[in-house]
Amino acid sequence: xxxxxxxxxxxxxxxxxxxxxxxxxxxxxxxxxxxxxxxxxxxxxxxxxxxxxxxxxxxxxxxxxxxxxxxxxxxxxxxxxxxxxxxxxxxxxxxxxxxxxxxxxxxxxxxxxxxxxxxxxxxxxxxxxxxxxxxxxxxxxxxxxxxxxxxxxxxxxxxxxxxxxxxxxxxxxxxxxxxxxxxxxxxxxxxxxxxxxxxxxxxxxxxxxxxxxxxxxxxxxxxxxxxxxxxxxxxxxxxxxxxxxxxxxxxxxxxxxxxxxxxxxxxxxxxxxxxxxxxxxxxxxxxxxxxxxxxxxxxxxxxxxxxxxxxxxxxxxxxxxxxxxxxxxxxxxxxxxxxxxxxxxxxxxxxxxxxxxxxxxxxxxxxxxxxxxxxxxxxxxxxxxxxxxxxxxxxxxxxxxxxxxxxxxxxxxxxxxxxxxxxxxxxxxxxxxxxxxxxx
Amino acid sequence: xxxxxxxxxxxxxxxxxxxxxxxxxxxxxxxxxxxxxxxxxxxxxxxxxxxxxxxxxxxxxxxxxxxxxxxxxxxxxxxxxxxxxxxxxxxxxxxxxxxxxxxxxxxxxxxxxxxxxxxxxxxxxxxxxxxxxxxxxxxxxxxxxxxxxxxxxxxxxxxxxxxxxxxxxxxxxxxxxxxxxxxxxxxxxxxxxxxxxxxxxxxxxxxxxxxxxxxxxxxxxxxxxxxxxxxxxxxxxxxxxxxxxxxxxxxxxxxxxxxxxxxxxxxxxxxxxxxxxxxxxxxxxxxxxxxxxxxxxxxxx
Numbered sequence: 001x002x003x004x005x006x007x008x009x010x011x012x013x014x015x016x017x018x019x020x021x022x023x024x025x026x027x028x029x030x031x032x033x034x035x036x037x038x039x040x041x042x043x044x045x046x047x048x049x050x051x052x053x054x055x056x057x058x059x060x061x062x063x064x065x066x067x068x069x070x071x072x073x074x075x076x077x078x079x080x081x082x083x084x085x086x087x088x089x090x091x092x093x094x095x096x097x098x099x100x101x102x103x104x105x106x107x108x109x110x111x112x113x114x115x116x117x118x119x120x121x122x123x124x125x126x127x128x129x130x131x132x133x134x135x136x137x138x139x140x141x142x143x144x145x146x147x148x149x150x151x152x153x154x155x156x157x158x159x160x161x162x163x164x165x166x167x168x169x170x171x172x173x174x175x176x177x178x179x180x181x182x183x184x185x186x187x188x189x190x191x192x193x194x195x196x197x198x199x200x201x202x203x204x205x206x207x208x209x210x211x212x213x214x215x216x217x218x219x220x221x222x223x224x225x226x227x228x229x230x231x232x233x234x235x236x237x238x239x240x241x242x243x244x245x246x247x248x249x250x251x252x253x254x255x256x257x258x259x260x261x262x263x264x265x266x267x268x269x270x271x272x273x274x275x276x277x278x279x280x281x282x283x284x285x286x287x288x289x290x291x292x293x294x295x296x297x298x299x300x301x302x303x304x305x306x307x308x309x310x311x312x313x314x315x316x317x318x319x320x321x322x323x324x325x326x327x328x329x330x331x332x333x334x335x336x337x338x339x340x341x342x343x344x345x346x347x348x349x350x351x352x353x354x355x356x357x358x359x360x361x362x363x364x365x366x367x368x369x370x371x372x373x374x375x376x377x378x379x380x381x382x383x384x385x386x387x388x389x390x391x392x393x394x395x396x397x398x399x400x401x402x403x404x405x406x407x408x409x410x411x412x413x414x415x416x417x418x419x420x421x422x423x424x425x426x427x428x429x430x431x432x433x434x435x436x437x438x439x440x
Numbered sequence: 441x442x443x444x445x446x447x448x449x450x451x452x453x454x455x456x457x458x459x460x461x462x463x464x465x466x467x468x469x470x471x472x473x474x475x476x477x478x479x480x481x482x483x484x485x486x487x488x489x490x491x492x493x494x495x496x497x498x499x500x501x502x503x504x505x506x507x508x509x510x511x512x513x514x515x516x517x518x519x520x521x522x523x524x525x526x527x528x529x530x531x532x533x534x535x536x537x538x539x540x541x542x543x544x545x546x547x548x549x550x551x552x553x554x555x556x557x558x559x560x561x562x563x564x565x566x567x568x569x570x571x572x573x574x575x576x577x578x579x580x581x582x583x584x585x586x587x588x589x590x591x592x593x594x595x596x597x598x599x600x601x602x603x604x605x606x607x608x609x610x611x612x613x614x615x616x617x618x619x620x621x622x623x624x625x626x627x628x629x630x631x632x633x634x635x636x637x638x639x640x641x642x643x644x645x646x647x648x649x650x651x652x653x654x655x656x657x658x659x660x661x662x663x664x665x666x667x668x669x670x671x672x673x674x675x676x677x678x679x680x681x682x683x684x685x686x687x688x689x690x691x692x693x694x695x696x697x698x699x700x701x702x703x704x705x706x707x708x709x710x711x712x713x714x715x716x717x718x719x720x721x722x723x724x725x726x727x728x729x730x731x732x733x734x735x736x737x738x739x740x741x
Contacts, residue, residue, distance in 0.1 A: 211521030
């Protein structure tokens with residue numbers, strides 16, 4: 001036990017002290033925060049940058065409805081004649097002139113957008129959309145529908161999904177919230193297994209190729225070495241993840257304070273300049289979002305966190321034992337490809353199936369089995385959990401994962417024992433089988 | 441101290457060790473010899489408990505080999521290496537602590553060894569920055585640091601320059617004087633003659649020769665002598681006493697290698713030649729371990 005601690009210490013410290021670890025730990029949050037910053041920046045920039053002020057010269061008598069300014073196209077109706085406006089456009093602060101000639105509503109032709117620059121595709125399609133709606137509204141009005149009725153036509157639907165609990169009581173839940181949790185948990189687990197499971201494999205190969213293994217193996221048991229390595233690297237991974245989360249949130253928070261606040265104000269101005277339409281859009285989207293927030297608070301967060309941690313760590317341990325076995329069965333990293341496939345497949349499969357089959361039918365047979373088999377259960381169970389899983393199934397799945405982990409470690413440490421000393425030789429299956437039956 | 445009895449080790453396609461037995465006495469330096477692929481490393485791995493034999497038994501001080509013995513054995517494998525990215529000091533500390541030393545004790549002993557072998561400045565260096573010979577010195581220190589009773593060295597001198605090889609050789613002798621038993625596997629026969637008390641020769645998975653170096657050498661004496669003289673004499677006249685194996689003339693001297701006929705002695709050779717020539721040298725040809733090794737290995741195959 002003491003030796004395992006020693007190995008954990010080495011595996012942990014030697015990795016955490018590496019320059020590449022420190023650089024990645026510091027850099028990744030900056031990159032992530034940077035991405036967020038860029039996205040926010042460009043979305044604000046996008047709004048600002050594409051704001052075009054358009055002078056509307058309306059010569060159409062039947063079109064009494066007016067174009068409504070939006071947050072990126074400001075329509076202003078002017079009374080100046082077209083020819084005069086054309087010659088003096090550069091002196092005004094209008095970007096374009098929209099010329100609406102007199103036409104019959106059934107045959108709108110001759111509409112022109114004039115400017116010193118040619119209007120872009122998105123601008124011209126936006127304008128034509130706006131005019132189409134304008135004409136539609138005009139026609140509806142002509143057929144006797146009031147403005148109030150017109151407003152009523154717009155609707156936004158928010159379905160609230162409820163599960164009937166044991167006693168017939170409603171339990172709030174939201175498919176949206178569940179899916180988000182499933183996605184996030186699945187991605188985290190997938191990333192963790194990929195990033196750090198592979199480090200376990202590399203560590204084993206490194207010991208093999210640097211030939212230190214024989215010295216180590218004459219001091220400790222392969223099982224101790226493998227456990228130490230897996231746990232040590234898991235701690236490295238957790239450290240890095242926690243630091244990433246902390247740093248990303250701090251950097252983002254600071255960045256939001258520093259950069260976004262004034263832009264936000266500008267954006268708010270824009271929205272105020274823009275008309276009701278924009279605010280209507282905003283309020284209609286806030287509906288479902290609020291619903292998700294509400295149902296998030298209704299989910300058993302404590303239980304989800306505990307189960308997540310269990311499957312997160314359990315899944316990592318299970319897979320890294322497999323990676324350790326691969327590492328010991330091959331000579332170099334280039335040789336790992338053929339063994340990687342069979343190990344990666346269940347993980348990919350688990351992820352893909354969890355997000356398609358399980359989210360569609362969280363109580364079905366496939367979902368049940370996916371969440372029981374240790375290869376896929378860490379991800380599948382996380383996806384199922386927000387939909388509600390009976391406790392016995394949860395317990396069974398956890399139990400199977402633990403049994404699966406111990407079994408894999410046992411098999412892997414056998415392979416490890418044979419493989420680790422086989423340099424230059426291809427490990428034969430017969431030899432491996434012999435080692436399985438070998439008693440210490 | 442160490443006794444190996446009837447060890448058999450079978451791999452998938454070949455038998456690495458076939459009924460090998462040997463005894464290593466306490467306080468001696470034991471040479472484990474054999475051509476490449478003879479099974480030396482397999483035997484060493486069994487003694488160090490890296491692998492286990494299919495049948496047979498290894499005992500240390502009368503006890504069957506068990507986990508407790510690990511701390512009493514120091515092993516320097518032929519395929520040796522260090523963690524490339526770790527600093528030397530950290531690395532040796534780690535290896536020492538894996539052997540069960542407290543960090544305090546390990547630091548103390550490391551200081552002693554680093555000073556003794558003039559390696560103090562290496563403490564914070566990374567393995568990648570050291571030459572192969574320097575790395576081997578570090579590995580040697582890691583092997584002997586926990587004061588094992590039994591030290592197993594697999595080709596300890598390969599990669600060393602003559603100066604460092606000599607330093608290591610002296611350290612081995614000194615540790616031996618302090619009571620450590622050595623098993624020492626090598627192809628370099630001159631180091632066997634310098635260091636080993638006893639040897640075992642393994643060839644094609646079997647032990648084909650063992651015993652003390654002096655005994656083995658004397659049994660391989662075959663009454664052959666170098667003889668050097670001034671003057672004209674045809675050694676062919678004395679064929680009743682010896683056979684001439686070689687004859688050459690260097691700077692007016694005649695040098696011959698002769699093998700005595702049965703029941704003849706060196707005195708009789710001298711008596712036959714003294715009346716005719718001035719003898720300047722007579723010495724017995726004692727076979728080197730190298731000759732014995734080659735002779736034995738060739739005869740078996």
